[in-house]
Amino acid sequence: MQSEKDFLENYDITAFERPSVTTDIVCFRIQNSTKENYRKNPGKKLTILLIQRKEHPFMDAWALPGGFLQPNETIEQCAMREISEETGITPVSIMPVCTFSEPGRDPRGWIISNAFASILGEDSAQPVGGDDAKDAKWFEINFEQNGSAECILELTHSDITLRSVLEETKTRFGIAQFAIKEGGTLAFDHARIIATTLSVLREKAKHFEYIFDFLPETFTLNALQKVQETIMDIEVLPANFRRKVAPFVAQTDDFTQGDGHRPAQLYKRNTQQ
Amino acid sequence: MQSEKDFLENYDITAFERPSVTTDIVCFRIQNSTKENYRKNPGKKLTILLIQRKEHPFMDAWALPGGFLQPNETIEQCAMREISEETGITPVSIMPVCTFSEPGRDPRGWIISNAFASILGEDSAQPVGGDDAKDAKWFEINFEQNGSAECILELTHSDITLRSVLEETKTRFGIAQFAIKEGGTLAFDHARIIATTLSVLREKAKHFEYIFDFLPETFTLNALQKVQETIMDIEVLPANFRRKVAPFVAQTDDFTQGDGHRPAQLYKRNTQQ
DNA sequence: CAAATAGTGTCTCTAAGACAATATCAC
């Protein structure tokens, strides 16, 4: 009878076929648009970070940053490493979304991908291409989930527009699933990954705990409100928002200045409650 | 310049190191305990399905059913196949939970695991050992999350008791993370996987959509209430429960019989709303 | 002063929780 020690010493892990494992990171950021006039607050847009691929397959196409899992790292560490290598950016936090494992999703072979949503603060640096990336840019998101049937994901950066038509097939356990009807020009199945991740983020953004990471240490309540509104594509009344968010924030003694209107008190995240 | 076609024809996926990928399935079921007296409804217990390992490593230890991902299947299909091969049971539905990828979590080498919660109906068959499993049994769950610090996971089947001490390290994005302080006798890091999965299930069980799968086609409102109460370890008043669940269920014309008390109307899931 | 945002107070409506009361069966 073989002992466990013997078994492990003779165990050949390469005897079975193994997939390659990647992470793909959907990196979100809230961006200010230019001020319309001196006293109006700037509008906010939800953007995601795409890289332009330097190598085959999908050479020159736009894609999510990501790459292969290496030994001695967790998938979270892999996601952080890849985004930093490919774009020079370090996210405040990353959130696991789900795993995409459909056979045939990658033309290179058997590759399964773990999707992460990562969230960047307002003060994050500009992305630069690097490693496998020829270029890296923020794309403005336009995505309307009409509950069922088909929906359109449009990503825009100045004159570049990436457009995919998706079908929301089902929502299992709070995670919306999409099928790609017209691929558009995004690499791999990344249109699907973006749609699923965005719908998960919209669900999470209901809870304030998950949206502080988009902002700097201190922020105005209006800024916090705009983050939630931008992600979820809704509008709420300031009075009601303040009431709801009150338990999650704490006042500081500082105020904004020079805005052409009444100064706003700066708040910070309330770590109690 | 190499074309994409050439690139793919010459691509060697084995040039990089690859992990093995498994699924582990935390299979939940609500079990009736014996009636105390002829007119009282039976109590309900939340149980999970464990198998006794036939092979090294952790030979003879109790473990979650699961196994290696094969080419040409998704991780969801893998989870369904493994639980059926190892226990002869086919779940009503499975829910992805998260991926465990800490280096060193498996003594056989680089193996990452995708955890699933699967949910069994009341009418499910008895499990049998098969394949890699010497035996398969339902274990009653005792797990109190006290929010922070350490908590104890106790799994019992008649005279077998598996006890692990865990520490709830953090809750990121609604998923509680645990570290194993005293492993107990569960194989691998399965105590962690069970704790995380259970805490996710408890969160999901707030929403009625996710708990119907524990029940047969038609059910009494009391049975539905007990499912939610058993999973979440809470108690609510029947009157309030009925009001809350009303939009999600539809009456049938049938009633229960022979219970020693007033018959209860049978309901079915309301697919609208 | 005008335009814009900051911030407060209050009304209404809905949903949740507590509790009381009635209905109906098997023994």
Next chain:
DNA sequence: GTGATATTGTCTTAGAGACACTATTTG
């Protein structure tokens, strides 16, 4: 009838949404 669950109704309270109003700054 008794003991159990089934089912309905109502009171109270907490929170969400709508809206009106005041405060404060810069050009």
